[in-house]
Amino acid sequence: MPLHQPDYGLDGFEPADGGHELHSRDLGISSFKVLGEYRTHTDSYFVLLDEGATWGIPGSPQLRAVHVSRDLRTRTFEVDSKELPLYAMAQSYLIARGCPADALSPPAGVHDPADDLTRALEARVRGDGDRFALLASYTADMRDPVETAVMLRSLDPQAVPEFRILLEQFDWDSNTHTLREGAFETYAAAVDWWEAWSDEEAPALPPPAPAVRRGPAPTAPATPVPPVSRRPQGRGTRHSAKPVSADRRRAI
Template structure:
């Protein structure tokens, strides 16, 4: 038996607990065979891709964490691409708020994130997973916000059915620079001259 394991679990009991709590658990057991003991870390997270990211950043090989769907399959390539990006670089963000609604009339998960890099474009993000109960698929989309208050407000508005479309994520400055233009010189430390 391996000394370390990695699991992404669906918590069926969460729906009966406090409204809105995450229904996905990332679990990382560690065994000490000599002492015949074990310890584990775990984290409730709103999206399977976020659970994958949490486990990858605790040593799980990225190619070993593929999941059987924990719910409806992705509806499109945009959903699959965002799931891969969240699993791969989810450690670039801190989760500030999430709400999971399993209301059969509107199955939705909203997550507000803050970029850990203060220079990131659209430093506050919202990720929204919506389930289409007719096709039994889900979509995952991301929007970008400039201020702390805007992201959770959009989430609240989405949960009450009053939100507009997600604003686009601003591209990074390097990506928006026209081709062929040189990069700006790196800033020099103060007090040094050429």
């Protein structure tokens, strides 16, 4: 089914401040199309596809989660949004801002899970958004099928395994996708797999074991979680997806 441009429902409302005015203007570009939306009298939630992202920075996230809140008394609005690589991650972002957990499913035939394993993993991602930091993501939209890789780190410094990689494969012919997960005890091991994936030589993802907690550290406490990386650094092609080094990660 054809996708439509978002209607943020802001007629008769003014931005709460200059920052929200600029933010709302940034969301007014014609390349945004609605994959999922939910509305109340005061709030609107959207998962948007940026159809222009494929022509921008290689590997950039192609989804954006948007929350619009309206103050009916002052007739003002506030907007916040975030680029995210996976639909379930966009849902998690909006659920944390008050959207019902089951309210943002995309229309049938647009972005359907291909199997029960994908459904189960996406349900966990929706509920685990506050447990992991996003270290890197890369959408390889020139591959067939399209692939998106996401590297996460547990926010619990005692969790084992500490690093996870999610890999989504999207089939344009059926509009279905699979999502799989791998677990890595070290950042170096996760990067090794990522670089092999970048070169289209990745082995199977190591199956995730149930997360456990390390015992108390006998020396110094665990190193704090590093700042989140906006996206990995590419080599100038759609198939390049090298993650940033640990000392170059920066906050979104």
